[in-house]
Amino acid sequence: MPSKPRNRLGEVYGQLTVLRASERRSASGNAYWWCRCSCGREREVPSDKLSHNLARSKPVITACLQCSRELQIEAVCAKNDREERERRQAALEARAALKGLVPERWLQLPLTDAHARELGQVLFFRGTRCLRDHLAPYRINGGCQACAGQTPSAL
Ligand SMILES: [Zn+2]
Ligand SMILES: [Zn+2]
Known part of the structure; x- marks a missing residue:
C-alpha cells in the first residue's frame, strides 16, 4: 500500500x-491533486511537482497548462529583452571608443539589428x-557593408 499522501488541500503553489x-497515482505511487489556477482552469498535478522550493533541480508546476505556456513565453521575451539591452549597451561602449576613428555618421546609426528595425532603418x-575583420556598418539581413562592397572598412 502506498503511504497516505500528505494533505495539501487549500495549499497555494x-x-x-x-x-x-485525485484517485490517480503516478507509477512511483505519487498522489495527484486537482488544482485550480488563478485563471479558473483546473489541472491535475502530481504531488512531487507541487513544491515551494523553486531552487531545486526538478521543475515544479505553478499554473494550468495554458498559463504555464504563457509564463514560458513571457520568460523567453524577458530574456530576449535583457539580451538586447546588453547588446545595445555593448554597442554604445564599442562606438564610444571609435569616436574620431570612423565616420561620424556611423555613430549616428542604430545600435543593433533590432534597434534599426524599431526605427524603420x-x-x-x-x-x-x-568575420573578415572589417569595421563597417551592417545592413539588416545583409551583413557587413564592406563585405558587400557598399562601404570601405574604416580601419
Ligand atoms: Zn491558468
Ligand atoms: Zn566585412
Missing part, C-alpha cells in the same frame, strides 16, 4: 490552489568587426 485529491553599427 504559484497560481494554483489545491482543490481536492536598414543600417546599424555595433562597433564590432565582421
Whole structure:
C-alpha cells in the first residue's frame, strides 16, 4: 500500500490552489491533486511537482497548462529583452571608443539589428568587426557593408 499522501488541500503553489485529491497515482505511487489556477482552469498535478522550493533541480508546476505556456513565453521575451539591452549597451561602449576613428555618421546609426528595425532603418553599427575583420556598418539581413562592397572598412 502506498503511504497516505500528505494533505495539501487549500495549499497555494504559484497560481494554483489545491482543490481536492485525485484517485490517480503516478507509477512511483505519487498522489495527484486537482488544482485550480488563478485563471479558473483546473489541472491535475502530481504531488512531487507541487513544491515551494523553486531552487531545486526538478521543475515544479505553478499554473494550468495554458498559463504555464504563457509564463514560458513571457520568460523567453524577458530574456530576449535583457539580451538586447546588453547588446545595445555593448554597442554604445564599442562606438564610444571609435569616436574620431570612423565616420561620424556611423555613430549616428542604430545600435543593433533590432534597434534599426524599431526605427524603420536598414543600417546599424555595433562597433564590432565582421568575420573578415572589417569595421563597417551592417545592413539588416545583409551583413557587413564592406563585405558587400557598399562601404570601405574604416580601419
Ligand atoms: Zn491558468
Ligand atoms: Zn566585412
